Amino acid sequence: MSSGAGAGPAASRTPASVDPVASLYVDVPLPHLDRTFDYLVPDSLDEQVQAGSRVRVRFAGRLVDAYVISRSPASEHEGTLAYVERAVGAEPVLTAETTALFRAVADRWAGNFVDVVRLGVPARHARAESAAAPSPAGELPPAADSGFERYRAGPSYLTAVGDGRPARAVWSALPGEDWAARFAAAAAIAVRAGRGAILVVPDNRDLARLDAAMTAALGIGRHVVLAADLGPPERYRRWLAVRRGGVRVAIGTRAAAYAPVDELGLVAVWDDGDDLHAEPRAPYPHTRDILTLRSAQSGAALLIGGFARTAEAQQLVAAGWAHDIAADRTTLRAAAPRVQAVADDVEVARDPAAAAARLPSLAWRTTKQALQDGRPVLVQVPRRGYVPSLACARDRTPARCGVCSGPLGSAGSQAVPACRWCGRPAAQWACPTCGGHRLRALVVGAGRTAEELGRAFAGFAVRTSGGDHVLADVGDEPALVVATPGAEPTAAGGYGAALLLDGWALLARPDLRAAEEALRRWMNAAALVRPDGAVIVGADAGVPVVQALIRWDPVGAAVRELAERAELGFPPAVRMAALTGPAPAVAELVAGLSLPAGGELLGSAPVAAAGVSGEPAERVLLRVPRGDGADLARQLHVSAAARSARRSAEPVRIELDPAALG
DNA sequence: TCAATCCGTATC
């Protein structure tokens, strides 16, 4: 027993008379400490130390935060137990359901329980705890049409939600769809059934839009907005309102997926392909997969919605785990704008002003027409800073490794190109489409500027949206609206036209998801165009994803994408882990694994030093059949635990099914 | 023979 230095005389403490043992996780981010430890609850803290409470305990001699998982009569531990030192706050922060969720998320991504808790539980703010309860909810507005009547399987899905069944669906929203109103309607159905709901969107702009729709559907005070930028007191206050059960519906960005809503009837994510849904902190879980776990574990219905569709969402449909909610072709034709493809470089407008803006002539004519019709025109330009990569010098087909399909890169102009994933040199590359052998570097410029367009269409207003200046919406007046992907404002009556420029640059990115991501960005922009409007995409109409945009076929594209991933052996067709760190550390971690049959190790390949020390880092990829994913994650965690117990301090970054493989 | 130091191990 410790000498009891510090808080009070240890000898005088007595254990609580009922369930004196608390099992808890200490807030120390080491994989070998990712298990519960037992402590005695002193009589004086009996009421405050409950399952889910935050406490402070003495662990290895120092005071650390901890999360109580349960109280019980006795411990399995052989030695003497220390006392819980004090309670932090008066109320539990974990519920039975979120405790199970945090454990499941940690297990799925080979991470620690407390690391996931840090992602999902906001910092405590003592004053917010004692502050007055939120004002009571107003009247629930009368039920309205859900708006899902236009979709096959839409009404039956909502009936299931209303009946409290754990229906799961992937929803392809029609172009022009007021998706926020549909999400709000689905949440309202769960609320009327006496259940709670969680809706997660990528960014604050989408959140503001959903917030307005929720207020329209549910009235005042029935939902709470959880956003990262609220500031600690407000963030904690709103989160507590959910935890205490005063508010049953939480909407928000990423972290809202963990909101402690009891009796969940519905969890939903909008635009799961947006990389903002991928958590950048360990263990790097993804909103879609967190909610999928949560739906499976709590029996809540799941809705994955978007204009485009990810291979991961399609995988859930293909496996028969989720239903497909989509409109039929007739409905679609009535809603979709006309899409035409114009390969860059070809048919650049003869008009000198258009040529100055590097606009193809069809784009020029379409824009002019829409402006003259009195409608705004959306111009989507790429973000800055694409990584230079290699492609066929003749037809710009991205150059890929013949062994693992990774992107080829080049260290310098003289160097032999090599795979950025597995590191193999590619001396004898041949283009799969044209058979060419010459490679060229693709360096993508900063994109067309608003000034260039302004000059090309003199007399019309030019508005920009992107970076730290994002417009939520624009009016119906004719104007050029230049936006980067994800920052496209909505137009009150829809855009008359949209120009999606530099399509080939999007497609040529050295990323496995380039095609999927290009289609997602295009569809998100094109969905803002009126059904009688036009969309011009600067890309080759022969490319399958461009065809998918022209035919507005997100499902077909996702089916093809999924098949392609299966062929290349990439997620979600398989489970993959990326291990990044100093070479000896990565090797040590790998040595601690026994890969299941059918498991493969790719690499290693050098990567740009992402580490703290600037030491040369390398990456290996591990690939196992989907069914072995849980085993792979467990082994990675065990091997990482052995390393951290041995004080092999060199950290290795472990990512499961990484969204981006540069 | 004792103390300073280095590993390895457990942390309720």
Added chain:
DNA sequence: ATACGGATTGAC
């Protein structure tokens, strides 16, 4: 992490 114990080394 960090604290502790047991082994190891070095100097008197």
